[in-house]
Amino acid sequence: MxxxxxxxxxxxxxxxxxxxxxxxxxxxxxxxxxxxxxxxxxxxxxxxxxxxxxxxxxxxxxxxxxxxxxxxxxxxTAEACDAAPGAPFIEVQQLPDETLPYLYPSRYCESDRFSEMAASITAGSLCGYDQCSAIVDYIRNTVQYTPGMGQQIISATEVNQAGHGVCRDMAHLGIACCRALSIPARFVVGYLEGLQPMDLHAWFEAYISNRWYTFDATQSNLQGGRIAIAFGRDAADVAxxxxxxxxxxxxxxxxxxxxxxxxxx
CATH class of the missing domain: 2.60.40.2250 (Immunoglobulin-like)
Incomplete structure (x- = not known):
């Protein structure tokens, strides 16, 4: 399309x-x-x-x-992002060098604080794509999406405590939980077809089965064309x-x- x-x-x-x-x-x-x-x-x-x-x-x-x-x-661009339930986790020693910066805690994604929570959320899920899906389901069910209400950037810890946030905040939480499981995750800012209200949008990608996959807790599915403008460790890198x-x-x-x-x- x-x-x-x-x-x-x-x-x-x-x-x-x-x-x-x-x-x-x-x-x-x-x-x-x-x-x-x-x-x-x-x-x-x-x-x-x-x-x-x-x-x-x-x-x-x-x-x-x-x-x-x-x-x-x-x-x-594609009419929908690829999904791959069951796609396997890549062990850290097998990851490409360029993915390694997306394993570390960053300013707004304090992954070192989410080890227990991420393990609890993903208990029983296959390692890899299914863990990321469980994290997105948790965010969608526990964090209220409030578009247009987030003027100040908040961290994953803060949005988890607040229970509400904009797309940027929900992406931070997803990234922190993925990194806590040793899954590289990066922040994406770009355009999304059909977004309401229309604005720039943020989501995250996780590196699974030797490629990046899109995850977005603000949307019920991965339908709709996306245009990625910039990638980074968190929102601080992609203003x-x-x-x-x-x-x-x-x-x-x-x-x-x-x-x-x-x-x-």
């Missing part, structure tokens, strides 16, 4: 401000980028680099006053914009995702 997605951000900048952006998805996995646009207004020089997680990042200095960023992309210096005002953010028959000419 083909999706067209766009993000339009408007800012009021008090003084010239360095920004680090992360708004360009890459081809790979289950997505192919056929066309994209990236417009800064007013136009300013930007430098692009690839970070240590493989994300495309842009550096620039936003001028004082009104400043906007508009990105759009045409993507060929779509990071400012340095004086605070700036985000006036608005408009996210749109829809199906199309094919890439634009």
């Amino acid at each position: 083909w999706l067209h997605a766009s993000a339009h951000l408007e800012f009021q900048i008090p003084v010239p401000t360095p920004l680090l952006l992360m708004l360009r998805p890459r081809s790979g996995g289950q997505q192919w980028i056929a066309r994209e646009a990236y417009v800064l207004s007013p136009s300013v020089p930007a430098i692009e680099f690839t970070d240590w997680f493989g994300n495309l990042c842009q550096r620039l200095v936003a001028p004082a006053g009104y400043f906007s960023i508009h990105t759009s992309v045409d993507v060929e 779509i914009y990071t400012q340095f210096g004086d605070p700036i005002d985000l006036l608005s953010m408009d996210i749109r995702v829809g199906r199309m028959t094919g890439p634009a000419n």
Whole structure:
């Protein structure tokens, strides 16, 4: 299937401000980028680099006053994410080197605090994919999904105590529990077709049976096209914009995702 997605951000900048952006998805996995646009207004020089997680990042200095960023992309992607009940656990000594950073505790995924809880949640499940499914079921049944209510980033421990959270918070909890079982898990931010209310979305992926699989406790199934923008250990690694210096005002953010028959000419 083909999706067209766009993000339009408007800012009021008090003084010239360095920004680090992360708004360009890459081809790979289950997505192919056929066309994209990236417009800064007013136009300013930007430098692009690839970070240590493989994300495309842009550096620039936003001028004082009104400043906007508009990105759009045409993507060929799957209509649903793959599922693989029974897919086996990969022992740590057999994991690829690039997956190892996703085993450690991180700022918002304190996996060292979830060993007993993760073992209890997954008791009786086959090691691997079925353990991750049990974790997602636990989160879906015990944490109330409250989209639009999470302005402050909270950790896995905090969302588990609070019993409610946004997609980002629920992904943190899933990641922490997977890592507690020695399953590499990474945070993903991107677009999801049909998300209500429409916004950028977060989910997580776990490395099982020699590949990454998608898990999302906010959705009842894995239907709907997804476009991954960035990957990291947790939300701290994948902010779509990071400012340095004086605070700036985000006036608005408009996210749109829809199906199309094919890439634009």
